[in-house]
Amino acid sequence: MPTHTTLAATGNSVVAEAMRQCKPNVMAAYPITPQTTIVEEFAGFVAKGKTDCEYVTVESEHSAMSACIGASAAGARVMTATSSQGLALMWEELHIASGMRLPIIMANANRALSAPINIHCDHSDIMGARDTGWVTLFAETAQEAYDNTIMATRIAEHPDVMLPVMSCLDGFITTHSIDRVSVMDDESVAGFVGEYEPRNALLDTGTPVTHGAFAGLGGPYFEFKKQQREAIENARAVVSAVGAEYSALSGRPFGAIETWGMDDAEVALVVIGSTAGNARAVARHLRADGMKVGVVKVRVWRPFPYAELAAALKGMKAVAVLDRAESFGAEGGPLYLEVRSALYDLEMRVPVVGYIYGLGGSDVKLELMERVFSDLADIAAGTAAPAGLVYLGAREEA
Amino acid sequence: MPEVAEIQRALAPTWCPGCGNFNMQKALSEVLAESGMGFEEYVMVWGIGCHGNGADFYRSQGFHGLHGRALPLATGIALTNPDLKVIVEMGDGDGYGIGGNHFIHSVRRNIDMVAIFHNNQIYGLTTGQASPTSDQFMRTPSTPGGVVEEPVNPVGVAVAQGATFVARGFAGDVEHLKDLYRQAIAHKGFAVVDVYQPCVTWNKINTFKWFRDRVYKLEELEGYDPTDRTAAFELSMSTFHELTCAPDECKIPIGVFYREEDSFTYQDGLPQLDRPMWKHAEAPRDIGAILEKFE
Numbered sequence: 258m259p260t261h262t263t264l265a266a267t268g269n270s271v272v273a274e275a276m277r278q279c280k281p282n283v284m285a286a287y288p289i290t291p292q293t294t295i296v297e298e299f300a301g302f303v304a305k306g307k308t309d310c311e312y313v314t315v316e317s318e319h320s321a322m323s324a325c326i327g328a329s330a331a332g333a334r335v336m337t338a339t340s341s342q343g344l345a346l347m348w349e350e351l352h353i354a355s356g357m358r359l360p361i362i363m364a365n366a367n368r369a370l371s372a373p374i375n376i377h378c379d380h381s382d383i384m385g386a387r388d389t390g391w392v393t394l395f396a397e398t399a400q401e402a403y404d405n406t407i408m409a410t411r412i413a414e415h416p417d418v419m420l421p422v423m424s425c426l427d428g429f430i431t432t433h434s435i436d437r438v439s440v441m442d443d444e445s446v447a448g449f450v451g452e453y454e455p456r457n458a459l460l461d462t463g464t465p466v467t468h469g470a471f472a473g474l475g476g477p478y479f480e481f482k483k484q485q486r487e488a489i490e491n492a493r494a495v496v497s498a499v500g501a502e503y504s505a506l507s508g509r510p511f512g513a514i515e516t517w518g519m520d521d522a523e524v525a526l527v528v529i530g531s532t533a534g535n536a537r538a539v540a541r542h543l544r545a546d547g548m549k550v551g552v553v554k555v556r557v558w559r560p561f562p563y564a565e566l567a568a569a570l571k572g573m574k575a576v577a578v579l580d581r582a583e584s585f586g587a588e589g590g591p592l593y594l595e596v597r598s599a600l601y602d603l604e605m606r607v608p609v610v611g612y613i614y615g616l617g618g619s620d621v622k623l624e625l626m627e628r629v630f631s632d633l634a635d636i637a638a639g640t641a642a643p644a645g646l647v648y649l650g651a652r653e654e655a
Numbered sequence: 656m657p658e659v660a661e662i663q664r665a666l667a668p669t670w671c672p673g674c675g676n677f678n679m680q681k682a683l684s685e686v687l688a689e690s691g692m693g694f695e696e697y698v699m700v701w702g703i704g705c706h707g708n709g710a711d712f713y714r715s716q717g718f719h720g721l722h723g724r725a726l727p728l729a730t731g732i733a734l735t736n737p738d739l740k741v742i743v744e745m746g747d748g749d750g751y752g753i754g755g756n757h758f759i760h761s762v763r764r765n766i767d768m769v770a771i772f773h774n775n776q777i778y779g780l781t782t783g784q785a786s787p788t789s790d791q792f793m794r795t796p797s798t799p800g801g802v803v804e805e806p807v808n809p810v811g812v813a814v815a816q817g818a819t820f821v822a823r824g825f826a827g828d829v830e831h832l833k834d835l836y837r838q839a840i841a842h843k844g845f846a847v848v849d850v851y852q853p854c855v856t857w858n859k860i861n862t863f864k865w866f867r868d869r870v871y872k873l874e875e876l877e878g879y880d881p882t883d884r885t886a887a888f889e890l891s892m893s894t895f896h897e898l899t900c901a902p903d904e905c906k907i908p909i910g911v912f913y914r915e916e917d918s919f920t921y922q923d924g925l926p927q928l929d930r931p932m933w934k935h936a937e938a939p940r941d942i943g944a945i946l947e948k949f950e
């Protein structure tokens with residue numbers, strides 16, 4: 258059994274630690290707030306000889322992901338980290354990584370996208386990369402960010418998956434706050450992730466292959482995409498199996514969603530990322546006052562856990578979905594759209610109300626969570642109809 | 656005409672005390688004030704970096720663009736209204752790294768604008784990682800074992816690619832810098848001003864003192880002819896030093912390396928840019944009369 262050590266550390270620090278423990282062969286990265294300290298700390302491991310990873314400082318995130326793709330195609334275990342505009346600049350390369358089935362592991366420190374310029378937390382970067390074909394995990398805490406990084410390595414490299422995995426943690430809130438984190442010994446992590454067995458590696462010079470060649474005009478492009486779909490569907494079972502195995506090792510439960518108070522809840526709030534903590538804190542107080550409220554946290558964003566959410570939210574009198582990203586022109590944020598879709602096949606209609614909150618690091622106060630639960634109580638009691646999309650806590654005049 | 660006090664906003668800049676950006680802002684705002692240009696006559700563009708926070712500290716028409724994208728953004732502005740004087744501020748990471756390709760192509764295009772590079776040889780805003788102009792072997796948080804690559808030589812690249820105005824300034828000499836800014840603003844074509852702007856917080860090697868011990872002015876170099884491109888290139892290469900260099904063997908020229916008057920600019924190649932777009936007569940939409948000729 259593994260040795261567990263309890264650290265006081267930031268999310269970024271334990272992501273770097275997890276990466277070191279997973280023994281990547283190559284890391285290519287470019288600094289961007291609030292990710293920078295992940296790769297800085299990793300650079301320190303390289304300099305001190307604590308990893309034999311090849312570490313490359315490149316001139317942009319576009320180059321960083323390109324270098325990762327080259328290294329992964331060559332047959333290396335590859336990791337990197339980015340944030341916000343960095344992720345946006347990688348966009349065309351994100352598709353190459355998933356399309357070429359390269360199991361790159363990337364941490365994303367969730368941060369708002371310009372314009373106007375903002376460096377603080379929201380999910381517009383990762384939600385903008387939603388359809389790039391990456392398996393995507395979300396952390397609430399530094400602990401989850403550590404755990405997800407290790408699980409991501411196994412999920413990405415699983416022969417049924419072979420897809421890149423993004424492990425997201427909330428900028429500053431999770432990346433920079435010091436938290437209590439239990440880490441495992443190096444040997445146990447190395448044993449859990451195992452050795453990477455690349456397929457069709459460029460370094461396998463006895464079997465020459467070309468990656469990414471033209472596949473149009475009647476070529477197999479369409480079938481490539483179908484296989485990608487199959488691979489990310491396969492990831493559902495793999496995420497679950499890897500999660501169960503990791504839980505046994507770490508002693509911490511893992512599921513695609515995490516529920517709190519849902520056994521007898523009448524109304525529920527669905528959330529992703531660090532705000533789950535605020536939601537539970539408020540829900541705990543409201544339960545003490547006799548309100549039957551629950552919280553559902555989504556940990557796996559892609560593939561999206563439709564069945565798990567439908568099972569958890571079935572029979573709710575009202576559900577609130579909190580989005581820290583916009584999908585302009587849609588009925589609500591990206592999470593809202595998925596949750597509504599998850600509930601479509603239920604026989605009893607569940608009223609769902611969407612909230613946009615915390616964009617660009619706008620403060621997520623406990624009063625805002627109270628307001629959401631209060632709205633839900635009104636809808637459940639039949640004294641209010643579900644409102645249209647609400648910008649939670651936005652000032653009338655900024 | 657706006658005074659310096661109007662050009663600089665009343666906000667206290669968030670730059671670190673002693674930052675080279677203060678002197679660069681002082682020099683530029685004083686030159687803008689003495690130029691007599693009204694706010695409607697020029698536009699400023701910034702990339703991302705500590706220099707980019709200047710977007711908040713100048714009162715001007717301006718656009719704060721993204722990492723490395725200041726030059727193409729400014730190009731769009733310049734082409735829409737050729738009457739505007741376009742002044743672009745970038746950092747070394749911004750202009751020579753993530754936006755390095757734009758630098759080369761803006762030089763090649765000889766688009767009429769002023770490009771000022773705040774070159775502190777470090778990523779200041781992200782707290783001290785190696786930048787494309789950090790000296791080789793320099794230790795930073797992202798390169799604890801030392802930078803592997805050779806630094807970018809901005810003056811050498813600009814001259815080699817055919818830039819029509821290439822100067823290097825030092826933020827520790829405001830009067831000299833002002834003179835470079837005056838010439839760059841007056842220049843017709845793409846004017847490159849690379850400014851050594853010591854980062855007092857994150858670059859402990861290339862400090863104000865480091866530069867003071869090494870810089871000399873090109874105008875004091877006997878026989879130097881800034882219209883001789885080959886000489887400019889040779890000088891830019893022979894004086895491109897590494898950090899290990901001692902002050903007595905390592906002299907860094909500042910001033911105008913190269914200047915070409917009356918060059919052919921990108922705007923010259925597009926006759927429709929003789930006036931701003933809004934002054935062009937609207938093109939006829941009704942082509943019925945033309946079609947009738949062919950029926």
